[in-house]
Amino acid sequence: MKEEKINIAIVDDHTLFRNGLAALMNEFEELNVIFSAGNGKEMQDILAKSLLPDIILMDINMPEMDGYKATAWLKENYPKIKVLALSMFDDEKAVIGMIKSGACGYVLKESKPREVLEAIQTIFSKGLYINELVSGKLLHSMANQKDAPLLSSREVEFLKLCCSELTYKEIADSMFVSPRTVDNYRESLFQKLNLKSRTGLVLYSIKNQLIQLQ
Template structure:
């Protein structure tokens, strides 16, 4: 069996040391190098010093897990990433999954779970614990449910897609500027959008306005 080389990226040295010892005891796996954050990983990795799998913490100083996963996706897409973390909020987990991570391991997982994750991911499969699978299912179900906007939301969206200021939108809708802010923030949340440009793009994509 060919040895699978692992890079361990985590800012806690004691945790890193324990995981490195654990993995080095698994048959067919070895730690290629360790790093305390994404920036250190970038300095150490090269085509000649390239791991097969990166075990990646989410919370790190200087360059965190999401930024590191994005960099790996762009520069070494063949490297498989397994997230190492404590229980995370749904949005953070889904962000990492969208970046193409192949596995998700809780830091307090049992040793056999680490070995199973490494085995599955090295064979081209994925390894997600039950709570991640549930998040994926819930996210998928939410995506397939159509988003329905009421007439006032549609009116605001169309006006927000114009060159009118929020004050001018308030005047046109005969509402206060504070209510306009409420419509904007509500649609940001409802449509999972973070800017007025995002609202315009949503309106165009869904043919709610004519260009």
């Protein structure tokens, strides 16, 4: 018996990219592309009269309604639909913004089709795609809170501030410590949590409910 296909949709304002990605994804027997849209507003109109997708591949920068607003709207109105953010660049601020809006992961637009398929399947089965930002060890600790590493109150405070728009220097000022001390907090958390980036820290904070999403 064949496994049920994963229904996906693509929201991106670049027509050639959107159509090309749809064609590539339709080549995988595991996937079924049910619609594509040029922005969040168009997505809203289509969802009102379309079969609902399991996962939407969402561009970030779009006219009328961008990826942040579209993802937040989906989280509010269609919480069962998962979002995989599409990023042109490895832009930490943009990726963090999408995750805070409700995205379950992200892939770069330059990724190979097989990598995109892997991300879709992972979100479908596990609810989160964490690629190189976070290791499987962290995914395990997210699923098993009792296994989470012990963090100091200052490290937790630093984690929460990492989820803001503040730079590391501004975080240091807010915590009334030196930039070097903030660097030490960051490196200690990278080691404890087996992370590699600020985006990973934000993912950890969200999944462990250290911050509340809007």
